Amino acid sequence: DAGVTQSPTHLIKTRGQQVTLRCSPKSGHDTVSWYQQALGQGPQFIFQYYEEEERQRGNFPDRFSGHQFPNYSSELNVNALLLGDSALYLCASSPLTPLAGGSGANVLTFGAGSRLTVL
Amino acid sequence: TQLLEQSPQFLSIQEGENLTVYCNSSSVFSSLQWYRQEPGEGPVLLVTVVTGGEVKKLKRLTFQFGDARKDSSLHITAAQPGDTGLYLCAGVANYGQNFVFGPGTRLSVLP
8 A cells, every 4th residue: 555655755946946746645545735844843734635625725925836636646836946945845645534433633644755955 | 823842852862761752832732643753754643642631652652642732742761773763743623634743852862
């Protein structure tokens, strides 16, 4: 059972460029969330997609946009890259409804991330 | 805005020692999760605590949720080099859909 897969694993861009990161969720998961993790920090929530729509959004500018496809995979796009966008971008998938009989809290399954360096 | 603080930020100990790391917030969460993240990997869920005062054990790891559901602790007994990693706590709100992560505690266990 494949978990969450992300591509590319590493990439280098220059200021002002645009980048697209890709994510395939775990089998059986229909919700995809994206997080930005700066060096030495915890993950910061960017946005969440379900049924091909953005359901929730964190405190990130409009330069950050996303998309979810009918097969539940997702893309994160960042335009007009800044040096401060350098980070590990994590994709996490989950079922929309918390597991029946569980704690009521959803379980996030993370990919290994895409490390973006902006020069 | 819900914020989580974790302490200590860094911890370096010898194999066999015990340690406790803390996760604190001024906000109440419906539940709290602990994750461990190793270099080059995404965070992996260790445990979810739901009830105020709840204690859960996972081998040498003991997790506790504060009575008011605002804070949590993770205690590791007889730490091993394999415990090395970044320990993240995440407060869960909005019926399990909103996750707020703390900055993490970076643990290094030396052989």
